[in-house]
Amino acid sequence: MSSEKDIIEVELKKRRPGCTGMFWRPDPTGAVSLASNDNWPRDGAKLRGRSVEVESKKWLLVTEILQKGSSEWIRAPVGAAMPFEYDNHYYLE
Numbered sequence: 486m487s488s489e490k491d492i493i494e495v496e497l498k499k500r501r502p503g504c505t506g507m508f509w510r511p512d513p514t515g516a517v518s519l520a521s522n523d524n525w526p527r528d529g530a531k532l533r534g535r536s537v538e539v540e541s542k543k544w545l546l547v548t549e550i551l552q553k554g555s556s557e558w559i560r561a562p563v564g565a566a567m568p569f570e571y572d573n574h575y576y577l578e
Contacts, residue, residue, distance in 0.1 A: 494533050495545060495577040497526045497567070506530070507575050509565040512546060513539040519564035529553035532567060532577065543569040545577055 497507065506527035511519040514537060526532060534547040545568075547561040569577045 491535050492533055492548065493536055493545070494531060495569075497528065497530045497532065497575060498578055499528060499575050501574060503574065507567065507571065509547070509562060510544075510567060512564045512566050513537070513542070513544050514546070517564040519566075520562040523562055524550060524552075524559055526550055526567065527552055532561075533558070534561070534567075536569075545569065 506525055508525045509519055509522050530553055531551040532545060532547050533549040533551075534545045537544050537546055544566050547565040547567055549558045550561050551558045567577060568575075
């Protein structure tokens, strides 16, 4: 069971031009299915959630999202996850 202190906050950043954000990935632990791909993170979005490691890869199980330019944190879809590193393009920091 996770506690409030396990929750971290990171920003979605990218290393090179291209896409304008990244679609949600399903929970890599398989604990729950991804409910929807609504409100996926755009460049510069902030994410809150719990860090996990699955098959030597670090993931964030996302609970809330704050899109760049917004002041309102929104609940992420159930089962939403983000890798800490994706294709040397996107990363969480």
